[in-house]
Amino acid sequence: MMGFILSVSYFLLSVVTLLDCNGGSGVSAQLNDDVLGLIVFKLDLYDPFSSLASWNEDDDNPCTWRFVQCNPVTGRVNGVLLDGLGLSGKIGRGLEKLQYLKVLSLSHNNITGSISPALALTDKSLERLNLSHNSFSGVIPTSLVNMSSIRFLDFSENLLSGPVPDNLFDNCFSLHYLSLAGNMFEGPIPSTLSRCSLLNGLNISSNHFSGNPEFLNGIWSKKRLRTLDLSNNAFSGSVPDGISALHHLKEILLQDNQFSGPLPTDIGFCLHLKRLDFGDNLFIGALPESLQRLSSLTFLRVSNNMLTGEFPEWISKMNSLEYIELSSNGFTGTLPSSIGNLKSLNYLSLSNNKLTGNIPMSLVSCTRLSVIRLRGNIFGGSIPEGLFGLGLEEVDISHNELKDSIPLGSSKLFETLLTLDLSKNNLQGNIPAEMGLLSNLRYLNLSWNNLQSRMPPKLGFLLNLTVIDLRNTALYGSIPGDICDSGSLRILQLDGNLLNGSIPEDIGNCTSLSLLSLSHNNLSGPIPKSMSKLNKLQILKLEFNELSGEIPQELGRLENLLAANISYNQLTGRLPDGSIFPELDKSSLQGNLGLCSPLLLGPCKMNVPKPLVLDPYAYNNQMGDHRRRNESSIPSKSHHHTFLGISAIISILAALLIIFGIIVISILNVSARRKLMFVENALESMCTSSSGSRSPSRGKFILFDSQSSSDWISNPESLLNKASEIGEGVFGTVYKISLGSEGRTLAIKRLVTSNVIQYLEDFDREVRVLGKARHPNLIALKGYYWTPEMQLLVTEYETNGSLQTQLHERLPSTPPLSWGNRFKILMGIAKGLAYLHHSFGSPIIHYSIKPSNILLDENFNPKISDFGLTRLLRKMDKHVMSNRFQSALGYVAPELACQSLRVNEKCDIYGFGVMILELVTGRRPVEYGEDNVVILTDHVKVLLEQGNVLDCVDPSMSEYPEDEVLPVLKLAMVCTSQIPSSRPSMSEVVQILQVIKAPIPHSMEVF
Structure with missing residues (x-):
């Protein structure tokens, strides 16, 4: 039905167009042009929320329709505003009938396809075209060159690509604003852009534009330009001087390019500039002194360049600055005390430079400061008194040479601080008890200092704290039992301290922990069983302590554990059977003389000794049992004897003979089984050949979780006849099948028969190894079917393919x-x-x-x-x-x-x-x-x-x-x-x- 309506609408559109061409027009026909054009336009769109339900083809005019604007005098449509309606589809031909359209805005939808060249047919009146935040693709049509009346053009955040037509701006005499941001345009900027003499806003960020910035010489001549955004492209070369001609410029963003050379020296003559971002480029040299003239500048970012020179004292004259980001450059010198004059300063980042001297006390005067980052410099002295009295959210003064103690915080700081990083300094003294009052703190790092303190109390009360890093801070005393009362802690690192006592049983309350590191301390006592509750734990480090007793078997439940180190303690007994413990290497276990592992030398001490019994009827464990028995029977070397007794030698020889006999018997058993199977297969083949007709192969169908696993299937083909093929790969074909009366859906893979394991016992053993691989992110192996001619694996079936x-x-x-x-x-x-x-x-x-x-x-x-x-x-x-x-x-x-x-x-x-x-x-x-x-x-x-x-x-x-x-x-x-x-x-x-x-x-x- 929709296709029929669309055909009729296009037919009517053609008829009306033909009448117009032949001069046959009247007032009603002209009014109906708008109705017809919008209806045809609507038919190319999908309207999921029925936003355009009021658009009715039976209406005489569309002026009462939602999202449509008309000229009150002429009654003709002059505006279509469909922003953010969730529309999809494409732009068809209907809009060409709207001869008086001034505004077309379709932003924040999901319209696809190319930009219709028919849009240029509205060029006599269209002033504002906004197609931003859609999924338009392809290139910009050259027909848009004729849109001489356009004032506002926004194609940002689409999938447009290719070079921009060089003649696109031949007739841009009315253009005030242009945005091509967030597309995939490439190549140079068209030279005709310099003809847009009325341009006051240009945004071509986040594309692949490249080349030397020669076009900027033409941009500098745009006296009306207020915003310029060239960020996130691939421009290279030096930025030319001449920017001072832009007297009305308020924002210039050149970050994330490959601009090089010095910063433009006349940048400071753009007196209305409020925002300047030249970060993430290759600029060299010093900051231009003309910058100090920018009394209105609020945002200054030149980070991640190769700028050098002393930190400028005149920066404190830029009283409007709220954001300073000069990190990752080569600035030297000291931070002037006049920095305190920046009363509006909210964000200060000078990290990874070469600044020296003390952190000035005057920073306390920057009462609006919320973020201070001075990481990776050479600041000395102490942290200024009063700095922690501000309403700071983030403090990072790590990797410096600060000394003395950590200042006390104020009630204001207790409510605001989120991140505190003072690591890798020379701080001394106690950790303030007030740390436990930082109610919103999320990240605490005081590592690699010389605090010689007990752990601050009440850290467990900090409900948002996710990271505690107190490595190598000379902490002493015991680990407080309430450290995990908050339940949000993800990382706890207390390595390299002087902590003693036992690991608190309350460590089991740290249910969010993914990393627990307590190594290189003096902790003693057993590993608490409550640690088995840490089901999110991935890394456990307990090495170089004095922990004793057996490792709780309950730790084998830690399914997410990926790495563990328990070396150099006094642990005894066997390792937990589950989790990662059976696979730990020697470096993670050594130094525990009583620990039972084949990787370790020395005695194995068990709290409850278990006798080793040799079972001559065991099939798979003969070798392992004798080996363990032999190892346990070999006496330890004595410091007072230089040779073994005769009885010991006889015992060793007897054990070796027993082992050798078992090996020979096992080899003969395996050989006999394989010969017997070969004979059985040969006899079956001979009988089949002599009878002139082949009987179905017999095989065993086993489901691991079913009591009926011993059922025999006489014809394996019948299993697959009921199945539907859903895929094929290198290893075989996959089928979907329902089994049992309950209609259980499973997947069956028929393996390729080339060089499959040829013996049922071997195949069964390998499949059961894979069947033990149980993990939420692995397809569970449910069973198998085996004959010499056909092998099937039964697995889960997943609905989403x-x-x-x-x-x-x-x-x-x-x-x-x-x-x-x-x-x-x-x-x-x-x-x-x-x-x-x-x-x-x-x-x-x-x-x-x-x-x-x-x-x-x-x-x-x-x-x-x-x-x-x-x-x-x-x-x-x-x-x-x-x-x-x-x-x-x-x-x-x-x-x-x-x-x-x-x-x-x-x-x-x-x-x-x-x-x-x-x-x-x-x-x-x-x-x-x-x-x-x-x-x-x-x-x-x-x-x-x-x-x-x-x-x-x-x-x-x-x-x-x-x-x-x-x-x-x-x-x-x-x-x-x-x-x-x-x-x-x-x-x-x-x-x-x-x-x-x-x-x-x-x-x-x-x-």
């Missing part, structure tokens, strides 16, 4: 993945891989991390599939291997192509890094164009080096936090390093992602 489908094959009606879901998917995959790499005796390496092997449940939680299949297909032939690499093009780590390199879990980390890029950009790892091939890793690397990496973010994501996306992209670059040893472990990846999701100041220092 694969990540491949969600990223690259979704239907238009399916909404794109949000950033929240994408990050959830990344975190889940990382945790699943970390479990595979770190939770087994030998790591389970996936070898094929790619979106088609990531399944999603109903809540978009990821489940890794196909893990460990290389254990079942140990000797895949060249054809299968070749197909495997071709199907994973772009994900395969470079070392897999070199047989001489040792392949390990770093291969999975490379594939995970590629998947990060794919999730963030929405692009495939390798894309083929007409003339070139785009490798995603190389593409993102170039953008990252250019400072434009956010340009590659998937445009289908309407919103995303830049402070999460940028570090995630950097993590991907580290994971895809060409050198395997340079890639992090998956446990480190998980920790990094945790920090990215909940950022903390200077988070990299807490490890």
